[in-house]
Amino acid sequence: MESTPLGPRPAELQVTELDLDGPDGAVLSFGPALPGGPAVRGGDVYALVRLRGRPVATVVCRVPPGKQPADAVAATARAKLAGREPTAPPGDNALGDDAPGPQEPRDAGRLEGDLPRTSVVVATRERADQLARTLDSLFAQDHPDFEIVVVDNAPATSATQDLVERKYGKRVRYARESVPGLAMAHNRGIAVADGAVIAFTDDDVVADPHWLTALTAPFAADPGLGCATGLILPARLRTPAQILLESHGGFAKGFAAREYDPAHPPADEPLFPFTAGSFGSGANMAFRATALRDIGGFDPATGTGTPARGGDDLYAFVSVLVAGHRLRYTPEALVWHHHRETWQDLKNQAYGYGAGLTAYLTAVLARHPAMLPSLLRKLPRGLAHARTITAHRDAAGAAGPGGHGAQDYPWPRHLSRLERRGMLAGPLGYAKARRRVRGLPLPWDQRARPQGDG
Template identity: 70%
Template structure:
């Protein structure tokens, strides 16, 4: 008997006062989302504004959703688990306390930042993203839109008319996300380069939280942040989030190539655990030293993806540290159809092995380290792409890896594995196409 498709889930933000019995400060729908309705509700839990956890609760007719979710949130916040090595390292190298940061910097201003948004023929989504980016509380930043292989003038018209003098427009005719990002890097003037997608809504504090760590740690090359679903309205969106989505948790983590985490034996090749391209920033000097993004990777090329993963490993391999912070938050609009999910499953598999291939082609000195980790890596890949069954709803939530409220179909597992087999071929095709000077197809 087949399982019924996942039901729609409301998405909300719950803010609690500090303390074990913190009272509810506010409950509201996720930015841009519809009002809450009875049924399943997925909520970001904030503690006096700071992202701290997520919960999934069922709100019955007549119940107060704030109290239902607050009870779940208090229980979740009281849970404890052993910290990972990357979390230990982040605790050992803490950022300055917010109330002391300015004095510790001896009056130095926040780093000048360029936000790069690559887009292609999605002006309505782009407008929503730009509105949230222009509302950031960061004191010194610019926004650069890279129009990638446009077929129409819609993006140019949007930026030049609705955002004139506030957003810079750059055109890049060669398709591919990494190519577009490199074009944005060349056009940017920031000391820090932040990247996000055209299908997000950025929290007003996103850019400040994403860039402040660079001022606290001169050896930091990259910072990544939290990505949560803006809507869970279709079965495809719910299924993706139930099996991990883009969320990476709430504990700060620090990865240092000089102190590899012992509990991550595949480091630094587990780049998917570092973050995602919809929410990342690089010190400009570090990214340029690492060679930028590999133009034969990314959406829009035969490689299908892997551009962000390649950049993470490249920066770590160049000797820089990478930090993850949940305080840098964006809300992502997942694709909403079953075919979108199929394409993502295949693309994730292809992007994974394409980025590994790119890493070895451009950094052959890493080959011995990769070969030493290969057996464990293959076992991990089999586990990641296995058909995943349903487990009881014991407090797990969409976005928490390892807690699956809906079975992951065998067809998607097969697509992921087929993508992994294709990835090196796709990367080779992209490199050949680039050398011949033709646009990847």
Template identity: 65%
Template sequence: MGPVGPVGPVGRDGVASGIGVGELDLDGLGGDVLSLTPAPGGPPLRPGEVYVLVRLRGRPVGTVLGRVGEDADMAQALAAAAREQLAGFLSGAPPGPVRARADKEAAGGGAVRPGADTEGPACGGGSGAGVPRVSVVVATRERTGQLARALDSLLGQDHPGHEILVVDNNPATDRTRALVERRYASHGVRYVVEPVPGLAAARNRGVAAARGEILAFTDDDVIADRRWLTSLVAPFADDPRLGCVTGLILPARLATPAQILLESHGGFTKGFAPRHFDPHRPPPGEPLFPFTAGRFGSGANMAFRADALRAVGGFDPATGTGTPARGGDDLYAFARVVVAGHRLRYTPEALVWHHHRESWRDLEEQAYGYGAGLTAYLAALIGRRPALVPALLARVPHGLAHALAISAHRTAGEQAVPGEHGARTHPWPRSLSRLERRGMLYGPLGYLRARRLVRGHRPPWEAAR
């Protein structure tokens, strides 16, 4: 299948393009509109289809997609949709249907994804006592435009004190170094080079160079919400057994069919209710725990207790983007920390806006990489911890069913936002399902190839001893 063009009325698979993305803040569900703004770094909102993060006095609670007419008051129309769809969820009753009407004249349909199937108390901050030192690690390679946008958002954090490290992975030019030295070194941003190709190796270099008790990781293609770091780090102060915290990832733009299709079938979002994962109390309904590490979160928004991450050897350098394994470095770290006995927490208040890949070719590569990264991570976990083989074998039947389910052809109605709205359908193409499954078959082989390339490589903090 060839690439989809940039922005047009409808893409190749019936996917409309050009959905506006914004934030709607309400003074309580029944209260006034406090603000309606475009997503950070995004274009102004215009009539048509609009996808918004709904906040209640700043707290993220759900997403709504609506079609707003030319003559409608956009803020009031989207607020009405939010009240209709979130009322049941926030009152404890089952959420309403996925279709939403912004108002009788202006909204053609929409959906909300409030994440009501999870457990745990409402997510607040930590106690605030003894705020730990934090290092933020951003691995990058030859993407200075995106990196600058990410660093600007990190410098605007409301966290009382943190350092930022840029890890330049196997650089081909000196552009990243020049950017950091010219624009960001005066703000305390540190520049580090990792010559070994691969995201995991780059992150390990950041782990070695970091000075913080907590190590936060994000990517160069995100914009961090102002309270991202405070919300991501606060839970560590309240729970000494907590080893890892992950957060919410939303799309910064939905401008092309590929971006819309990815988000309509899940994207990176893990819902709007906090969750706890405890190795001593496996979550109900999770027969593959802890091997379904993708449910914990994603590498663009994660933090670890530094001692816990270093104790398990950090990230496996034979995984991740930039290696033959294609991915899986974040999944490996999540599972290793949990297997070592630490708790993990997902908190939706720690928000970053992610710039999804734009072209159809990008989406094809992403589908293949997801499949490869999943099985590469499992190969890495078993290769590094052979004692887990019996537990993994016991879960093989469930694992096969899970793998087939996550890579299956999906119709539009099986996902919420923004999959089904109006009269259009956004099915997940069979071609992408096939690519995911091919990636799964390739993943262990890719990992073995990558492991040969890094044979003898030790984590930088160990090699320095």
């Protein structure tokens, strides 16, 4: 058996989903979460559990040889959902042990006639094959009125433009942003977009068909909403690096909808709004276009592709809240994310998370200096939070029935050290990045759009 930093190589988990309905938990459907995926066979399975279509939990179980996979997963799901109340904060659950949130009647269908015109922005760089998979999932959305904008960031080849023109034609708007950086690419998307709401996702996700409707319905219901985020689950769990990341929280923020209101700060988050990582992630977010433009869009000195390494999404979340808008997390807005596959990928990601965290805090203070007194008041607890933001992964979590929980695979200390090193480097990285982009106008303030705008 191959050896890995986790010890013996863990078995691949087959990612799938099933839907339960009725008081006795009858199985309505069971199949691969991703279009065209292989049929589920015996072995370890990671499954999203839906209740009447609504995501409520994830489970991990082992399907014995010869047993129907649907029966095995349904039995595990029924046992888990029976009388279970959420006890852990979002993101603190181990792989396969996400507690279901309180169930509210789905209201997205009632609001579909009122859904705002939406622009979906996908920033990409030299990943045409992955991008095609993402775009295909966007064309399967049940939202009645949206456009797709692809932003080609500092391209080295014409592969992305060729893909868009050959396969999608006028159905996808193509824009080029020559300055590298995810925030720069997102700002170019803001300039091109014509929707009242602008949604963002990455080129390594597959969007659930109901994603865009669920993500944008809250804007129709709440005129004071500035931002919405959604649930991110793993599309594949094939490698030890992917399993380790997901076993310690991954990108998921739980199955309970939550609203963040700056007029009524949450009592259970004393560092609000500085703990922006709990609000959501950049692979699944949407903004009211006027609110996003009013705050100046994304800080171009943050994000992947800059010395800051990340933090562009966190900066935008906090800036929208500081401007007085509400933010809502809604787990019905689901995308499946392709986690990085190798140990080197995971090491780079750990360092980038640390750097992005402190870079975004630096950006907030640089652009919102009035927040400094509030941060100073919260600084002692903030420093404690910074020290524990990586250590929480070291805590043992409850493993799923088939194993593969946090207690099976402790978070390697060298990854925690890399995150802390990133935290130390983040402010300097932001300063370097800011010098590079100083003087650049916001794209929507330019009179002429760049070559390549579609």
